[in-house]
Amino acid sequence: PGTDLKVTGIDFLKSQNSGLHHTDAYNIKNLVVRRGQAFQLQLSFSRELKDADKLVLHFSIGKQPMKVRGTLMSLNPRHEKDVSGWQISIVKNSGKECLLSVTSSPSAPVGKYTLNVKTGTNIYKPENDAVYLLFNPWCEGDVVFLADEAQRKEYVLNDTGCIYVGSAYSIHNRPWNFGQFEELILDTCMYLLDKSKPKLSNRKDPVFVSRAMSALVNSNDDSGVLLGNWSGNYNSGTSPIDWIGSVAILQQYYKTKKPVRYGQCWVFAGVLTTVMRCLGIPSRCVSNFNSAHDTEENLRVDIYLNEFGEKLNRMSFDSIWNFHVWNDVWMKRTDLPEGFDGWQAIDSTPQEQSQGIFQCGPCPLKAIREGDVYLPFDSKFVYAEVNADKVYWVVKKVNGKDKYTRISTETQGIGMNISTKAVGQDKREDITAQYKFPEGSKEERRAMQKASSFIHPSGMTPRASFSSSGPMDEVASKPWVLREEVSKTGLQLEITNKAALYPGSPLELAITVKTSAPGSWTINLAGSCQLQSYTGKVEASLGYVKETIKLEGKSEMQVPLKIVADAYMKTLASVEDEVLVHITAIAEVQGTDDKLTKETTMSFEYPPITIQMPETAKLNKEFTCAFIFKNKLNMPLDNCKLLVEGLGLFKMATFDEGDVKPDRIIKSEIICTPTRLGEKKIVAKLTSTEIKGISAEKTITITA
DSSP states (O other): OOSOOOEEEEEOOHHHHHHHTTOTTOOOSSEEEETTSEEEEEEEESSOOOTTSOOEEEEEOSSSOOTTTTSEEEEOTTSOBOTTSOEEEEEEEETTEEEEEEEOOTTOOOEEEEEEEEETTEEEOOTTOEEEEEOOTTOTTSTTOOOOHHHHIIIIIOOEEEEEEEETTEEEEEEEEOOTTSTTHHHHHHHHHHHTOOOGGGGGOHHHHHHHHHHHTBOTTTOOSEEEOOSSOOTTSOOGGGOOBSHHHHHHHHHHOSOEEEEOHHHHHHHHHHHHHHHTOOEEEEEEEEEEEOTTSSSEEEEEEOTTSOBOGGGOSSEEEEEEEEEEEEEOOTTSOTTOOEEEEEOOSOOSOBTTBSOOOOEEHHHHHHTOTTSTTTHHHHHHHHHOEEEEEEEEEETTEEEEEEEEEESSSSSEEEEEEOTTSSSEEEOHHHHOOOTTOHHHHHHHHHHHTTSOOOTTOOOOTTTTSSOOSSOOOOOSOOOOOOOSSOOEEEEEESSOOOTTSOEEEEEEEEEOSSSEEEEEEEEEEEEEOTTSOEEEEEEEEEEEEEEESSEEEEEEEEEOTHHHHHHHHHOSSOOEEEEEEEEEETTSSOEEEEEEEEOOOOOOEEEEOOSEEETTOOEEEEEEEEOOSSSOEEEEEEEEEETTTEEEEEEEEEEEOTTOEEEEEEEEOOOSOEEEEEEEEEEOSSOOOEEEEEEEEEEO
């Protein structure tokens, strides 16, 4: 050989590799590849590579890379296989160029690898030497392998989507930009991986990584990404309702390394989806309607009402959120007995500590469905969120002390319409059946019995914060499984709205009381209307009706409940959260044990935002997008802000629109320059003092 062999350059063949690895969308200079799949490197030498020359590629990860830990790979193309499960081979050697193929192990630690090349005694370190290695849902050998291409497109590659909010009977979609490919997002995820201080060997494992990220997306133990705030006061940060995607949050966090203010559940879930998809773990946002937040794991939520049917905030330890959003991630559970692979629930909203930290999951959906609540992680907690019973108590003052009467128990109201965005289309997919068997089915009863053997019932005493002092009614320690009581009269309640609920207009509500059994029945009815935030916290009591009505046999009567606009306008403007209209009705049939409670939550309706733009546009060619809003409400909207974002089109922008009087039309425009091909989405959100979340989205196709 005579002269030393030196490497003069490395071409990472970025566009070829990233196309094959589905990583071409990442906005980053470095090579990003997925584990268990071949990528090619082109080496240039000072002279031709001969058989006698020594050539070794070193891939290392972490502060102290070591072969025994699988964090240092020495790949010699002349020995095909490395002990670490990585492979290297020479594809083509001609002149001073050599094309190599490298395949990492499908169980290699995920993260940022450094490459250097050793030829004899010379070591070559390339510029941009970091190679990012991600999980690979396209690789059968990877535990996150997902067989369906349409699902991979949605759950790994889709950078936009929507999160379902509202209430069980009026579900709305809130557009959300995940933006996992935007600038700095991948580096933020790498920073979070480093921050989780795992042994690097743990980074092979999506069970560990997803659990660690569920802890790091909230700031509670580890100055993670987002600070949760449900207080209603968001002056010292961004109100949770004002975010329209994860990008601004993660970029701000990466730049300041301090928790971003503020998040509520859908924000935590949106950000965690971004982090999971960015790292290559298939993920989706899951909305559970009427979600039990049960502090005792006893599968029961106690709801306290006064005699008008108004919910009493101060007394409840546990609560029912109108909706709660968490995540499902897809993986094989090699740490569990067979049969628990597939979707796993994880939750980064800080609610309850698990192993001393605010983290939750991964918990197999199959374990929740079958009642196997002893399986890790946090399956009891998730099981209760979708399966608890509601017990209603009426509290009346007797001789100056509170007396509790149990009115009714509802076994089917919690964990309803569990929703996620459908694969490949902007539709809601109902996935309740993946979490629970049909209510009342044999399988459901079997799962409930199994679960109850691991979750300790606490008898039928009310658990109000000060209930121990007063006299008790029905405190007998009943068996814990509660079934709907059989009714003598066939008493039923229905709550409806006669017209859409527009802010600034009266709320026209009605309670229908029905009986079906022969006989004359006298019924005491109480019905109330309250405004509440999505966590079930009462913000204001707006009015009630209290009547005694008479019904004969099979008949019904409708009792109107009308709330004038002035009753709630002040609350709308003073509360910084989006509020829902909550109606509760209590009926008791005189002379019988028939008692019934019914509650429902409704959302206000808002005028729409219209987005005007062409259906298609050309790459790097400007086009204009206009946002138009007409205030059709009977009330002015003060301090209006329009927030808009289009991934791959323009950076997030805010327009201050001032006060918008009734019938006024506002129009704002933005110039867009498409930087990426394919379907792109524009999201717009209007917030004001009175109304928090009017949103719209529109898709445009970008062609070459």
